[in-house]
Each structure stands twice: as C-alpha cells, then as structure tokens.
Amino acid sequence: MKLDVLAIGAHPDDVELGCSGVLIKEVNSGRKVGIIDLTEGELGTRGTVATRYQEAADAAKIIGAHVRENLKMRDGFFVNDEAHQMKVIRMLRKYQPEIVIGNILEDRHPDHGKGGQLIYDACFLSGLRQVKTYDDNGKEQEKWRPKYLLHYIQDRFYEPDVIVDISDVWEQRLDSIKAYKTQFFDPNSSEPQTYISSPEFLEAVTARARLLGKRIGVQFAEGFLSKKSIGISSLDALVLQET
Template sequence: MLDPRPSTLDALIIAPHPDDAELGMGGAIVKMIAQGLRVGVLDLTSGEPTPHGSLEVRAAETAAATKALGLEWRENLGLPNRSLEATLENRAKLAEVFRRTRPRWLFAPYWEDAHPDHTAATKLVEDARFWSKLTKTDMAGEPHHPERIYSYYCVHLKMAPQPAFVLDISAQWQQKAAAIACYQSQFVTGRPTDPPTILDRLRDEAAYWGKTIGKAYGEPFASREPLGLSGFGELV
C-alpha cells in the first residue's frame, strides 16, 4: 500500500501518463530506492482512453507496476489525457505538489517529442518549478525550488538521442522489465506477437545504451543545464 502521508522526496518523476515513468527511467527509480532515496512518481493523467485499456484496467496495471518498482509514493494529478496543456491552473496544481513534497530533483520527459502531452508535460514541469518558489501567492504550501530538472527519454519520435549521461541499470533491468510488463493493455494486448515484440525492442534499446558505457543495460538522460561533478569516482 502506498504511503499517503505528505513528506519530503529526494526525487519526483513527473509522467504524462501511467507507464511513461517505467519506460523512461524504471531502472533509475529502482536504483535510487535501493540507495535509500525517497522517490515518488506523479502521473499527470489517467492515460485513458486507449484502444485496449480502461480507467479500471489502467489503474490496476499502475498499482501492479508501482509495487514492482518498490515505490511508496505515487499520485495522479487528474489532468485530461490527450489534451494536456501547460495552463496557469495546471501550473498552480503542479507547483503545489512540489511545495508539498519538496523534492530535490525533478525528472520530466525529454523536451522534443511527437506526443503533445509529453511536450506539454515538460513545459508544465519547468513552469511549475519556477512558481513553486514564489512568495505572496494563494498557492498552498511553503515556497520550494527543486535544485534540478533531469529529462528522461520516452519519446514517440524516431530519433537518435545525444544524452548528457547514461545510467548503468544492469542490476535493475529485470525489475524495470517486470514493471513495464504490468501494462498488458498497452504493450501486449492487440500487439504483434512475432518477435521482436515491443518488449523485445525495449530490452534491445536498454542494451544499446548499456553498450555505450560498457555495461549490460543503461538509461539515457538529458539536462538543459550543465551538470557538475565533485569528482570522477562515480564515472563508469
């Protein structure tokens, strides 16, 4: 059962739809939790309608994936799927979540995508991060400014990303794959069964990113802002 208490998070992943966090950075989520960090996922919409899903099915799949990842904090902002917009009203809603959970790091979708919900989500995260620090406002909670926004890749474009860094998720891949597989209505039902299936493709993609850093599996990340290092001890 998820922890319902408002509390400070180290990292908050903002996903346009349930399954985007798992696809883009499921391995990173598992890794951060194993390192003792408090991690949360905020889904902006229900993700429905979809061809083979429903509100009930998607909610059950999300609950199963949340358990598979080991998450203790996950919420849904209840914004409309397929028509997500970075409006002032939605910006305030998201900023209030930031002020309540006070994350150090935010993770948003990569800023270029064919899916309008994804690009709107990124704009919304960036704007809400700024609003979250405001004083003299009607928004609930105390001012808070997350230190960084990192971008994960869960894109609908056939693009060749040039990430800022690639995270080694070799030890976390199986758990990530199990979380993704919970979304049967999205990745199994009605999909071609001849290999390579979409799940095969996701494995191959993770293996490709692992190859770029000399590891079995990896996840790429981007950042609009420069990254700082205090040393080279964590480089692989």
C-alpha cells in the same frame, strides 16, 4: 513526506518506460521515491481507466515507490497554462524532491512534449515566493525548487547528457513495464493492436537500453537530458569504466 526523487509522466506507464530503472536503484539505496501521473490515460485504445489505475499501482509496488498520485488532467487535451502549472507546483511543494525526472520536451506523442514543458515551467515557478499555493488543509505551502530536473528519453532518440547503469535492476524494470498488461503485448488479448502493443515495441525498449549501456561499457542503461549543466565537486565523482 519529503521525497528524494519525484518522477512525473503525462500517462501511466511513461515513468516505467522512461526511468523506472533509476527509480528502483534509488529505492534500493534507501532513498524515498514518488511518482505523479498527469492524466489517467483515458484515451488509450486498450484497457480502461480502472485497469490503468490497477496497473499503475502494481508497477509502483514493483518499483518500490513510496507514493503515487494522479492529477487527472485531460489525456490528450491538457495544456501548459497557469491552472495546470499550479497543480504540479502543489505536488512539488508537497513532496519537496531534490531531483525531478519528467517527460522529454518534444516527442511523437504531443502529451509527452506538453508534459515535459509543463514540468519544466512548474519546477521554475515553484521556487518563486510570490507564487502562492495551499495544501489540502488550506495552509500556505513553502516555495520549493528541485536541484535538478532531468528528462527521460521516450519514443524519439536524443543524445543523453547523463547515462545511468541499470544492469543490476533490468529484470525488475522490465517487470514494472509489463505490469501494464492491457497496454503491451499479450497474445491472448482480443483488443485492437496499437503502436506499443506489438512484441517489437518491448524488443525496441530492450535494444535502446543495450545501446545506452554500450556507451558506458555496461549491459543496460537509461539516458537523460538536462537543460541545466550538471557539476561535480571533484573527479572522485566520476566512475571510470573499462572499455
């Protein structure tokens, strides 16, 4: 299956927190969207690997993703080396996305920055003909490099290069995040409280979306960084907002 957009996250729930609004909008526009989780989130304080898989499946259904895969890298300990890059390259060549959205390049959680740089390097290497990969049937894959790689903002705030209005899908986006019932606030949970399980965490997620929305004159938005300049064919591509 060829995808239009492939979102990649170091942990299950990274994609939902970072770019689920854009993914929902793409699905609603008739485009094919996929999600790749690098790890199973096995070091998470709350829940289990089994519950994370179920929550990830539930979230993918809410988003409308056409496919979701997990590369089972070691949570907390994966590295940006050839072996890990090749795993990501195989996914890029398998799904041939036009746009990839991945982790930020530096953040509070080391896996986010490692994941972002791993995705960045893999996107470049995937376009080299001499880098050989093979599918599950042993057939050599064709080289593929996405047209754009965007990085979603995570814990630390960065000034975005691109801001996307997600006001019309905000509630659906929030539902995809809340699908991770073991990870976020639950007054009935007896598990230890974590950085992301307090009610204030989801309030902060909403506040950031409002802040980014205000920048472009809408209610809610998601922001992205790009190391590549993004060009347009004409001024018609600009959507002018009243301020």
